[in-house]
Amino acid sequence: MIESAPLWLTLKLAFFTTLILFFVATPLANWLASKKNIFKTIAEVIVSMPLVLPPSVIGFYMLLAFSPGNAFGEFLEKYFSVKLVFSFEGLLIASIIYSLPFMVHPIQSGLSSLSPSLKEASYSLGKTKWQTLIKVLLPNIKSSLLTGIVLTFAHTVGEFGVVLMIGGNIPGKTRTASVAIYDEVEAFNYHSANVYAVILIVLSFLILFIMYLLNRKIQVKYL
Amino acid sequence: MIDFALQKKLHTADGEMYLQIKLQIESRKFVSLYGSSGAGKTSVLRMLAGFMKPDNGCIKMNDAVWFDASKRINMQPQQRSIGFVFQDYALFPNMNVRQNIVFALNKNADKNIVDELLELTGLTMLASRKIETLSGGQKQRVALARAIAKKPSLLLLDEPLSAIDNTMRAQLQTTLLQVHERFNLTTILVSHDMDEIIKLSDTVIHLEHGTIQQSTTPAEFFMHGNNTQVLTGNIISIEENETQTFTIVLLNNRMLKINSTEHDVNFIVGEKVEVVYRNTVPVIRKL
Numbered sequence: 001m002i003e004s005a006p007l008w009l010t011l012k013l014a015f016f017t018t019l020i021l022f023f024v025a026t027p028l029a030n031w032l033a034s035k036k037n038i039f040k041t042i043a044e045v046i047v048s049m050p051l052v053l054p055p056s057v058i059g060f061y062m063l064l065a066f067s068p069g070n071a072f073g074e075f076l077e078k079y080f081s082v083k084l085v086f087s088f089e090g091l092l093i094a095s096i097i098y099s100l101p102f103m104v105h106p107i108q109s110g111l112s113s114l115s116p117s118l119k120e121a122s123y124s125l126g127k128t129k130w131q132t133l134i135k136v137l138l139p140n141i142k143s144s145l146l147t148g149i150v151l152t153f154a155h156t157v158g159e160f161g162v163v164l165m166i167g168g169n170i171p172g173k174t175r176t177a178s179v180a181i182y183d184e185v186e187a188f189n190y191h192s193a194n195v196y197a198v199i200l201i202v203l204s205f206l207i208l209f210i211m212y213l214l215n216r217k218i219q220v221k222y223l
Numbered sequence: 224m225i226d227f228a229l230q231k232k233l234h235t236a237d238g239e240m241y242l243q244i245k246l247q248i249e250s251r252k253f254v255s256l257y258g259s260s261g262a263g264k265t266s267v268l269r270m271l272a273g274f275m276k277p278d279n280g281c282i283k284m285n286d287a288v289w290f291d292a293s294k295r296i297n298m299q300p301q302q303r304s305i306g307f308v309f310q311d312y313a314l315f316p317n318m319n320v321r322q323n324i325v326f327a328l329n330k331n332a333d334k335n336i337v338d339e340l341l342e343l344t345g346l347t348m349l350a351s352r353k354i355e356t357l358s359g360g361q362k363q364r365v366a367l368a369r370a371i372a373k374k375p376s377l378l379l380l381d382e383p384l385s386a387i388d389n390t391m392r393a394q395l396q397t398t399l400l401q402v403h404e405r406f407n408l409t410t411i412l413v414s415h416d417m418d419e420i421i422k423l424s425d426t427v428i429h430l431e432h433g434t435i436q437q438s439t440t441p442a443e444f445f446m447h448g449n450n451t452q453v454l455t456g457n458i459i460s461i462e463e464n465e466t467q468t469f470t471i472v473l474l475n476n477r478m479l480k481i482n483s484t485e486h487d488v489n490f491i492v493g494e495k496v497e498v499v500y501r502n503t504v505p506v507i508r509k510l
Contacts, residue, residue, distance in 0.1 A: 117313035120274050123300040124307040125327040126373060135326070139317035 002195050005172045006180040010200075013088070013163075013176060014156040017095040021103040021152050022145075024096070029107035030133055048105075050098045059165025062094050066166065084166075091167040091174055098162045102151040110144025111137055143218045150211035154204055224249050225377060225409060227290075229270050230279040233433065235261040242266060242433035248426075250285075250376075253403055253410045255420040255441070258430035264413040267430070268379045271411070272307050273300035284376055306370030306408075308383045312362040314354045320365050321350040327372035340368040343405065344398055360391035364398065371406055378403070380412040384419065389476065396422050417445060417500075454498045458490050470507055472498055481505050 028047070032040055050058060066084035067073045076082045084090030114137060122132040138145065160178040167174025169183060177196050184193035228245040242263040248254050256264040269275040271282060273289070276297060282290040289298045314323055324337050341347045344364040354362065363383055370378060380399070384392045396419055403410050403423075414420055420427050421441045429437040429444065437444060456474035463469075470483045470490055479498065483490070490496065490507065497508040 115311060115313065117309045117311055118315065120272070120300070121307065121309060121313035121315075121369075122326075123274075124272060124303075124305055125369070126301045126329070127326075128301060136315050136317070140315070 002192055003171075003180075006175050006177045006196070007199060009088075009172070009175065010157055010177040013091060013095055013159075014153045016092055017099055017156045018103075018149055018153045020092070021096055021099060022149060025100065025103035025148065026107055026138070027133075029104045030111055030137070032104070033108045033111035048101050051101050055098065055159070055161025056165060058098055059094065059162040062090075062097070062162070063165050066090050066093075086166075086168045086170060086174060088167075088173060091163060091176075094162045094166040095156050095159060098159065099152045099155050102155045103148040106144045106148040106151065107141065110141030113144075114140060143215050146211060146214055146218070150207055154207050157200065157203060157207075225271075225282070225284050227271065227282040228280040229267065229277045229282070231266065231270065231275070231277045233263060233266055237261060240433045244430070244433070244435050246428065246435070246438075248409060248411070250409050251407055252426060253400075253412070253424045255424040255427045256411060256413045256430055257415070257420060257427050257444075258436075262430045263433040264430055265381055268307070268381050268411065268413060271303075271377065272305050272379055273298060273303050304376040306373070306375040306378045308363070308366050308370050308378070308380045310382045310385060312359075312366045314362055314365055314369070316354050319351050319353055320346055320357070323354070323365055324369050324372050327369050329373070332373070336372060336374075340372060343402065344368045358391075360387050360395060363387060363395060367395075367399065367402060371402055371408070374406060376409060378408045378410040380410065380414075382413050382415070385415070392416075392419070399423060421445065454500075455495060456498055458492050458494050458496060460492055461490060472496060472507065474498060479505060481507055483507055 028043075032044055032047070063085060064070055065072045066076075068077045068083065068085070073084065076084060082089065084093060118136055118140070119132055122136045123129075127135070158178065159176070160182070163174070163176050164179055164182070167176070167179070169175050169179050175183070177200055181193045181196045181200075184190070184196065224247060226247045229242065231242045233240045233242050240261070240263065244263075244267065256267060258264055266275060270277050270290075277290065277292065279292045280290070281288065281292065284304065287298075287304075288294070288296050289303050290296060315326065318326060321337060321341070324340055325334065328334065328336070338347075341350055344367060346361070346364055346368065349357065349361060354365070357365065366383070383399075384395055387395065399410075399412075400423055402408070412419075412423060424441055426438060427441045427444045428435055454474050456472040456479070458470055459473050459478070460471045461468065462471065468483050470481050472479045472481060481498070490509075494509075499506050499508055
């Protein structure tokens, strides 16, 4: 039996992860793209960790941290009545951390590719760092911004390990499409697994296709 | 008046260099910084603009202290009253010509200056054009108009005309001079071009290895100074008659005919050579 809930949940998770990450990753990428020091190198390593670590490692430690049995989880539950384990909010935080490099890296590399004189020209005209970022730098790296947004969205759609560790498999709450496929295979419902899988393949193809199409348009406009 | 003393250890292509200069420039003067590559000219401009922090020293613009190492004052570029014209123009590609100039103005500033600047720099017809559709000369006009839109006290020009062809360069030099006078600017220009320096500046500062060698009028400097300018070019032909040999060298798209009778060295056509100006007299040297 195919349900639409896991698919909607997947899209909802991907949408909010991308939205929040865009606002978190942009200033972070701007900071990382400017002059290097040892703190920035350490920060770069931390941001890139999800690329090399198995999702289960990140999921495991987040599960421990969010668990009400531990200090952080207990603090959240006691003072904010927030329970992150096996909840959509917990899933969202885990996704944001896990997808961080997919948003930060394209934006950072876009900003690094701009001539430093653009930033300096804006400063010499009396504009603050913020004004420079919003009005000068970001509009000139549209292609990198689009790459970051699409990669984050697509990557979140395809998340499995972290989602399973933090969210478990609660229908309508934390059961995303990737978890549903695993579940259906476990129950030998290959047909249902196949339908979910095909939908994910088509969705991923469309997302990436639109990204490449738009990127081509941006490049044509600026060349 | 701008009064500054700057000290900074610089890392150049030839190794470490210690820049140490002290200078006073009167208001409304046009000063050129001249010297070989790596002498520290651009670094001086960058320190005045606040893009580079000196190790020691101070910068005073009229009554305002922009930098004072002993008092730990280092005003940000945003707070300094400067206009900076970059060698690579540094125009914002996401804005058209007019928007680039408007960007420089504060919210409440009088927007009439934009039209005045467009007219002064000959850009009125190009106001709505995108930056990538402009020629090098046009781009540099936009950069100049943008740099003076907020009426700075100090205009800093970092080899602004080096990538522009000769005809356009002569026109832009005239525009530069008009702008300098019209807006009562104190201007510092980094340049390698002798004609440009003579045409534009009141004073030329000769900088080598991070220190000032000479500070005088352009005429005095190029006629009688200890100045040696070195340019490289290619020999395109050698003409001989009974008494003289003329070597024709292509230098920066200009043909230069040099009487080389006095030289023993045999040059060949196509050879890359150095042309050394010793007090305005060109002499060819093998590389």
